[in-house]
Amino acid sequence: MSENPEHTLAAKSAKQVNDELLSSMRPPTWKWYGLAFFLGAVVAWGIAAFTYQVMTDMSVTGLDRPVMWGIYIANFVFWVGLSHSGTMVSAILRLSQANWRRPILRAAEAMTVFSITVAGLFPIIHLGRNWVVYYFIPYPNQRELWPNFRSPLLWDATAITTYIIGSSLFLYLGMLPDLAVVRDRSTGWRKKIYAVLAMGWRGTAREWVVFRQASTLMAALIIPVAVSVHSIVAWDFAVTLVPGWHSTIFPPYFVIGAITSGVAAVITLMIIIRRAFHLEEYLTPQHFDNMGKLLLVICLLWAYAYFVEVQTTWYAHHPIEWEVWSFMADKYTLLLILMLIGNAILPIAGLCFKRIRRSVRAMLVITVLVNVGMFIERYLIIVPPLSHKNMPFLWGTYSPSWVELSVTAAAFSGFTLMYVLFSKFFPLVAVTDVRELAVRHTDVRLGRAEIHSITGEE
Amino acid sequence: METLGTFKNVETAARAVENLIRAGFAEREITSLTSAPYPDGVIVKTDQRTWFRWISLTGAIFGALAGFALAAGTAYLYPVQTGHKSIIALYPTGIITYELFMLFAILGAIVGMFMEMKLPPWREGVYDPAIGEGAIGISVSTTRDHLNRAEKIMQDAGALRITSEETHGTGDRQ
Numbered sequence: 001m002s003e004n005p006e007h008t009l010a011a012k013s014a015k016q017v018n019d020e021l022l023s024s025m026r027p028p029t030w031k032w033y034g035l036a037f038f039l040g041a042v043v044a045w046g047i048a049a050f051t052y053q054v055m056t057d058m059s060v061t062g063l064d065r066p067v068m069w070g071i072y073i074a075n076f077v078f079w080v081g082l083s084h085s086g087t088m089v090s091a092i093l094r095l096s097q098a099n100w101r102r103p104i105l106r107a108a109e110a111m112t113v114f115s116i117t118v119a120g121l122f123p124i125i126h127l128g129r130n131w132v133v134y135y136f137i138p139y140p141n142q143r144e145l146w147p148n149f150r151s152p153l154l155w156d157a158t159a160i161t162t163y164i165i166g167s168s169l170f171l172y173l174g175m176l177p178d179l180a181v182v183r184d185r186s187t188g189w190r191k192k193i194y195a196v197l198a199m200g201w202r203g204t205a206r207e208w209v210v211f212r213q214a215s216t217l218m219a220a221l222i223i224p225v226a227v228s229v230h231s232i233v234a235w236d237f238a239v240t241l242v243p244g245w246h247s248t249i250f251p252p253y254f255v256i257g258a259i260t261s262g263v264a265a266v267i268t269l270m271i272i273i274r275r276a277f278h279l280e281e282y283l284t285p286q287h288f289d290n291m292g293k294l295l296l297v298i299c300l301l302w303a304y305a306y307f308v309e310v311q312t313t314w315y316a317h318h319p320i321e322w323e324v325w326s327f328m329a330d331k332y333t334l335l336l337i338l339m340l341i342g343n344a345i346l347p348i349a350g351l352c353f354k355r356i357r358r359s360v361r362a363m364l365v366i367t368v369l370v371n372v373g374m375f376i377e378r379y380l381i382i383v384p385p386l387s388h389k390n391m392p393f394l395w396g397t398y399s400p401s402w403v404e405l406s407v408t409a410a411a412f413s414g415f416t417l418m419y420v421l422f423s424k425f426f427p428l429v430a431v432t433d434v435r436e437l438a439v440r441h442t443d444v445r446l447g448r449a450e451i452h453s454i455t456g457e458e
Numbered sequence: 459m460e461t462l463g464t465f466k467n468v469e470t471a472a473r474a475v476e477n478l479i480r481a482g483f484a485e486r487e488i489t490s491l492t493s494a495p496y497p498d499g500v501i502v503k504t505d506q507r508t509w510f511r512w513i514s515l516t517g518a519i520f521g522a523l524a525g526f527a528l529a530a531g532t533a534y535l536y537p538v539q540t541g542h543k544s545i546i547a548l549y550p551t552g553i554i555t556y557e558l559f560m561l562f563a564i565l566g567a568i569v570g571m572f573m574e575m576k577l578p579p580w581r582e583g584v585y586d587p588a589i590g591e592g593a594i595g596i597s598v599s600t601t602r603d604h605l606n607r608a609e610k611i612m613q614d615a616g617a618l619r620i621t622s623e624e625t626h627g628t629g630d631r632q
Contacts, residue, residue, distance in 0.1 A: 014493070014592025150533065150543070155553045162561040169568050181493055184590030200578040202585055204597070205504040207575050208495040213508050214571035221514075221567065225560045232553060239549070435494040435592075439468075455497055 014435060018181060021431045024277045024423040025182070032420070039417035046410020049403045050125060058128045060403045067386045067398035072126035074378040075408055078261070079119030079415075080160070080233050081254070081374065085262015086112030087167045088226045089294075090174075091219035099454055100290055102433040103282045107273055108266045109171040110428075114418040115265075116167060118411050120160045123153065125407060152236045159232045166225050170218050176201055176211065177432040230258045237381070244324040244385030253305040257374060260298045260343065264370035267291050269419075271364050273428055282434060285358035292357030295347060299370070303344040320390055328384035331397070335376045342373020459605050461622040462491065462584040463596045463612030471594035472501050474615035481611055483598060491585070491595030501594065510570030517566020518559050525558030526551065584621050593618065 012020075028036075053060050063070050086108040093101035124133055180201040183194035201207060234254035237245040247253075267288065274283040313321045329336060347366050356362045388395050400408070422428070440455040465471035471490065478488055490501040498504055529551040537545045572578075589595045596617075598608040609620045 018591060150538070150540070150547045150550045154550060158554050158557045162557045162564075165561060166564045169564060173568065173571075177493065181590040184587035199572065200582060202583060203492050203589060203595075204489045205492075205496075205498075205502050206489060207577070208492070209498070209504050209506055210508055210510065210571055210574045212495065214510065214567060217511060217514060217567050218564065221560060221564050225557075225564075228553075228556060228560070235549070432494050439494045439496055 014438075017435055017438070018185070018431060020279070021282070021429045021434060022182065022185070022427055024273075024428045025425070028424055032424070036417065036420055039413045039420065042413035043410045043417060046407045046413070049406035049410070053125075053403050053407075054130055060401060062399050062401045062404060064396065064398070066389055066394045066396050067383060069126075069382050069386060070398055071379065071400040071404045071408055072122050074375070074382050075411055076119055076122035076126070077233055077254075077378045077381070078375050079115045079122065079411065080230060081258035081261045081378070082265050082371075083112045083116035083119060083163070083167070083262070084226050084230055084255070084258035085260075086110070086115070086266060087170055087222050088259065089263060089266060091170070091222050091226075094215060094219040098290075099437060100287055102437060103279070103429050104266065104270060104287060104291070105174060105433060106171075106428055106430045107269045108262075109167065109174060110419065110422055110426075111262075111265060111269060112167045113164070113171050114415050114422070116160065116164050117418070118415050120164060121411070123156060152239070155232050156236065159229045163225055163229045166222050170222050173211075173215060173218055174430060174433070175426060177203060178427045178430060181431055182427060227255055230255045242385050242389060243318075243320040245381075247309065249305060249309055253302075253309065256298065256301045256305050257377060260295070260302045261371050261374035263291065263295045263298055264347075264367040264374070267295065267363055267367040268371070271360055271367075273423075274360070277423075277428065279429065282429065285360075288360060288363050289354065289357045292351050292363060295367070295370070296351035296357075299344060299347040299351070303348060306344070320388075324385050324388050327388045328380060331387075332380060332384060335380060339373045339376040339380065342369040342371075343377060346370075459602050459623055460584050460597055460599045461605050461609050461612075461620060462586060463598075463609070463615075463617035464586045464588055464619050464621070465594045465596060465612075465615075465617055468496065468501060468594055470616040471596050474596050474612045474617065475502055477611045477615055478596075478598065478608060481607065483600065483604070483608060487598055487600050489597050489599075491589050491597055493590050493592065501596075508574055510567065510574040513570030513573065514563050514566035517569070518563035521562025521565075522555055522559040524562070525555035528558070529554035584623055586619070586621055588618075 061070065061072075090101070090105045090108045090112075093105070124130060127133060176198065179194055179198040180203065183191060183198045186194050231251040231254065234251040238247055238250035240246060270283050270287065270291070274280060310325070313325050347370055350356045350362065350366050356366075383398050387397055437454065442453055442455070443450045444453045445451075463471075463474060465474065475488055475490075479485060485503055488502055489504070490496070492501070498506065530546045533546050533551075539545070584597065586593065586595055596612060598605075598612075600608060605622065609622065612620060
């Protein structure tokens with residue numbers, strides 16, 4: 001098997017490549033139905049738990065003074081973070097014209113859309129009194145109730161709405177030529193739906209020119225939105241006076257953490273997609289090697305940011321700041337160690353070695369542990385500082401209730417279910433992007449060797 | 459009138475384009491239909507200039523103004539007094555202005571892109587589903603008088619089949 005997909009592509013007809021890359025869209029098997037049913041059942045359980053919370057009140061959660069933000073907000077920060085990297089990785093690789101990006105793009109962009117959708121639900125789930133959620137919206141009313149436009153909730157709502165719309169359009173834009181391919185291969189009602197989605201795309205030379213420039217512009221626009229979303233989430237914490245949160249490093253630290261978890265999740269998804277749809281010839285060890293290097297750099301940055309945060313607290317030894325840190329290290333020792341292993345020690349030590357970066361199994365273990373570590377990190381950012389704030393008579397602890405854990409399980413299942421459904425209706429790999437490699441690939445004779453070459457995009 | 463020749467590979471398609479130009483057809487009358495993008499000039503030459511970015515910029519300016527009006531305007535018209543804090547506060551006004559600025563820039567880019575591509579089309583052009591499977595389409599838009607000549611040139615260059623507006627209609631894409 002060749003390391004470079006362009007060699008594989010050169011040996012295959014366009015129809016064969018289409019067949020292989022669109023294999024996820026074949027009629028569902030019993031295994032697929034079984035998985036969808038299981039994930040649907042977990043989501044239903046989570047909805048039932050949330051309904052119970054709405055029907056009773058927030059006392060069914062573990063939230064109580066002083067910890068009024070718990071696992072729901074940890075989920076929110078985690079899912080926003082996860083959403084971060086999909087679109088961002090895709091956009092950066094597009095702008096840098098990295099050819100190896102092509103088989104990865106779609107998985108990354110879809111991940112962003114699904115994770116930001118899940119993230120957007122958590123502030124609403126966390127609110128309590130969900131039936132008056134429309135109080136957010138400025139609407140004329142006789143009670144003269146007007147939303148406080150200075151509330152951080154509004155920052156989040158605006159940023160997340162922008163990011164959901166932006167990343168959905170970015171995903172759709174990338175899929176446009178692929179939808180035309182799917183339209184041409186479909187029959188019956190599917191053909192009608194794909195015809196509408198493809199918007200009459202024919203692939204004229206002019207359409208490709210505009211499409212390419214629009215993709216570049218969208219990539220350039222989506223990166224600052226992605227950075228702003230997580231910075232705004234970080235400001236939710238940093239602009240408060242809670243010890244442990246009130247820190248200037250929070251926005252960049254959050255952005256780095258988000259990219260860490262996003263890159264790791266993209267690699268995990270690549271491994272699953274590769275295995276499930278037999279895409280070994282397209283997602284080669286070279287892709288894992290490159291993504292592994294990216295993850296290594298980001299983990300180093302994360303470790304540096306975490307070290308800077310902790311050492312400043314330690315050196316200043318401000319009583320309440322140090323109290324929060326000591327409380328976390330004492331009460332949550334196991335979680336803290338797991339987080340450091342998952343986010344720093346294991347990936348940094350492992351990903352330095354090419355053999356590990358190119359091993360699919362090792363990469364699966366590392367990337368899953370990175371995200372386990374990242375979820376723990378979100379939890380540790382939120383709970384310990386709230387448990388030990390400035391007033392010792394108000395110190396307390398928090399444990400999530402079964403309702404909160406059920407909703408969390410439903411979030412993970414819901415994300416996976418969206419991905420499973422997406423794989424049946426849309427191409428999971430960017431078909432035309434991958435096939436463009438074959439168009440641009442040529443072998444050039446140079447001296448005694450035949451050099452493999454790809455024509456540049458500009 | 460439009461006619462479409464379907465070619466098996468890029469070499470025969472490029473030969474057809476060269477013959478068409480040699481026969482007096484203008485470059486702007488000819489376009490390629492492909493399911494993967496080819497570098498400019500490999501099959502046809504296309505104008506690389508685009509204007510959709512102006513729509514994006516217009517959207518961005520509109521978004522910034524709308525965001526500022528929404529955040530600062532609502533706070534000003536319906537003041538919620540909290541201690542000595544300002545009614546029109548920097549953080550929310552800045553954040554909402556920025557986010558709507560970016561949102562409308564993105565929406566403008568997408569809308570502008572479709573406008574410039576002229577998609578969805580009012581009148582559907584000729585198409586061959588084989589293009590999705592790697593075939594190359596060469597479309598010639600010309601007067602009825604020259605249509606037959608264009609079709610003959612493409613056939614001679616090795617077109618697998620010729621589809622014209624009259625014979626084909628647009629059914630394949632619906």
